[in-house]
Amino acid sequence: xxxxxxxxxxxxxxxxxxxxxxxxxxxxxxxxxxxxxxxxxxxxxxxxxxxxxxxxxxxxxxxxxxxxxxxxxxxxxxxxxxxxxxxxxxxxxxxxxxxxxxxxxxxxxxxxxxxx
Amino acid sequence: xxxxxxxxxxxxxxxxxxxxxxxxxxxxxxxxxxxxxxxxxxxxxxxxxxxxxxxxxxxxxxxxxxxxxxxxxxxxxxxxxxxxxxxxxxxxxxxxxxxxxxxxxxxxxxxxxxxxxxxxxxxxxxxxxxxxxxxxxxxxxxxxxxxxxxxxxxxxxxxxxxxxxxxxxxxxxxxxxxxxxxxxxxxxxxxxx
Numbered sequence: 001x002x003x004x005x006x007x008x009x010x011x012x013x014x015x016x017x018x019x020x021x022x023x024x025x026x027x028x029x030x031x032x033x034x035x036x037x038x039x040x041x042x043x044x045x046x047x048x049x050x051x052x053x054x055x056x057x058x059x060x061x062x063x064x065x066x067x068x069x070x071x072x073x074x075x076x077x078x079x080x081x082x083x084x085x086x087x088x089x090x091x092x093x094x095x096x097x098x099x100x101x102x103x104x105x106x107x108x109x110x111x112x113x114x115x116x
Numbered sequence: 117x118x119x120x121x122x123x124x125x126x127x128x129x130x131x132x133x134x135x136x137x138x139x140x141x142x143x144x145x146x147x148x149x150x151x152x153x154x155x156x157x158x159x160x161x162x163x164x165x166x167x168x169x170x171x172x173x174x175x176x177x178x179x180x181x182x183x184x185x186x187x188x189x190x191x192x193x194x195x196x197x198x199x200x201x202x203x204x205x206x207x208x209x210x211x212x213x214x215x216x217x218x219x220x221x222x223x224x225x226x227x228x229x230x231x232x233x234x235x236x237x238x239x240x241x242x243x244x245x246x247x248x249x250x251x252x253x254x255x256x257x258x259x260x261x262x263x264x265x266x267x268x269x270x271x272x273x274x275x276x277x278x279x280x281x282x283x284x285x286x287x288x289x290x291x292x293x294x295x296x297x298x299x300x301x302x303x304x305x306x307x308x309x
Contacts, residue, residue, distance in 0.1 A: 012289070022262055028150055
């Protein structure tokens with residue numbers, strides 16, 4: 001904050017020089033001010049900017065970005081591959097009903113727990 | 117928001133608006149801070165083109181950190197004066213030894229009435245004397261006696277204690293007196309002025 005009035009007494013014998021110095025302050029040209037303004041606008045953050053395809057952008061961000069999408073894609077491909085060409089071991093397991101019961105995540109025990 | 121309506125906002129608030137994408141805040145801040153930074157740089161460098169470069173760079177830095185600015189932690193002007201002074205110091209270091217005879221540039225575009233001429237001559241003499249001071253003394257004197265800042269704010273800008281600022285300005289003033297008081301008569305100043 002400018003405090004020239006209160007400073008004048010502190011200027012002492014140099015008051016006339018400081019006063020002249022304050023009045024002779026250089027002013028920037030209009031062109032230069034336009035350049036400064038252009039810089040300010042050019043570098044201004046645009047946090048609310050929406051671009052085309054932003055729905056996909058939002059979905060991508062919601063899923064956790066490209067690394068997550070890559071992981072999901074790999075998992076999906078693996079699932080499709082296993083479905084198309086299941087390993088022999090899996091076929092054996094599927095034919096054995098007891099194995100399926102052992103790995104059933106919603107077994108009778110879980111239902112009992114959910115029922116309180 | 118219209119430019120006039122921005123007058124009621126302080127620098128911190130305007131910078132926050134700027135960071136949120138308000139173009140009016142960008143214009144208002146530029147109009148408010150640009151001339152101030154330029155004037156300060158001009159006083160430290162005594163070179164219009166270099167002062168423009170420094171002003172542009174200082175403001176670019178402000179725009180770049182606007183989104184991360186922590187309102188209330190530091191005054192925008194204090195930060196800007198500090199950045200400006202550092203940029204000026206860099207320029208002066210590069211210039212040193214190659215441009216010692218630089219003549220202070222004082223604009224001459226107002227009506228040439230006697231009083232105006234004398235004011236301009238005094239301002240020119242002051243600028244020439246300022247340029248003979250060590251950089252830190254010059255910066256402290258300009259901030260205190262021309263920009264009109266208080267010692268605590270200058271201390272923040274120069275990263276010094278207030279006592280050190282007082283010492284710098286006192287020494288700077290003493291040096292200026294030695295350089296200028298002998299010219300009082302020829303600059304139209306008499307003992308009763």
